[in-house]
Amino acid sequence: MSASPPPQHVRAAFGAKDSVPEPVGTGPQWRCDDIALRPVTNPAEASWVAQTLTDLSVPDLRIGRPLRSSDGRFVVGGWVAFRYVSGRPEPRYDEVIAASLRLHKATADVPVPRFVATRADVFAMADRAAAGLEEAPLNPALGGRLFDVLSGTRKPLGLRPQVVHGDLFGTVLFDGEAAPGIVDFTAFNRPREWAAAVVVVDALAWGGADDGLPKRWAHLPEWPQVMLHALLFRLAVHALHPHSTEQSMRGLERAARQITAL
Secondary structure, three states: OOOOOOOHHHHHHOOOOOOOOEEOOOOOOEEEOOEEEEEOOOHHHHHHHHHHHHHOOOOOOEEOOEEOOOOOOOEEOOEEEEEOOOOEOOOOHHHHHHHHHHHHHHOOOOOOOOHHHHOOOHHHHHHHHHOOOOOOOOOHHHOHHHHHHHHOOOOOOOOOOEEEEOOOOOOOEEOOOOOOEEOOOOEEEEOHHHHHHHHHHHHHHHOOOOOOHHHHOOOOOOHHHHHHHHHHHHHHHHHHOOOOOHHHHHHHHHHHHHHHOO
16 A cells, blocks of 8 residues: 555645545545545556546446546546445455456457567566467576476467456455446556456456356456466566565466366
């Protein structure tokens, strides 16, 4: 979480000058009455996310609608603002996957932003490695060895790539019987089935999901290969990320056993 709340000039720009910021959850988010603010590191990407979420209409999905500042900007002083969405992540993974498919039906024709192809962070490197587009320096003990073994069975996907949110695990908010909620969008250029499969991999590895989760979505096109691509992505992220541990690797090994059984 951001160690400091949004400064007064940022709050004032988004119409929350007199509100007392309260930290929300475990992420870098601060609530000011019905407005939430979050720090960002890439203003261009944050502006794209804000514009995309502003224009989206998704059935049965609560979206934290971004707010413009008093002078029309989405980003002020390294912060973005949006309407507060109540709830917290819960292990309702089938609902997360269903929400993912609804979301990506709505983003099917959204143009892929330029920054997706030029990103050089760990997740972008892992994405390209998992797709077989380039090699990456993967730590053998933290996922690289298993990546090498499983990549031998990888085949190109015949599914249409599009703009998808590639980090829905742990970010979809639930509040009782209300529709699921999202407040951010981590863009990738991959098939919508891939985004669903990443949720499955994460849920199996670190969310305590039951073994039947991948089988319940096996009706999706090219599912065994999509699951493999998603697993290779997470293995590559794990093998590249500086905060990965042997304990978190055991979760991915469990996910790999379930997925290879497909």
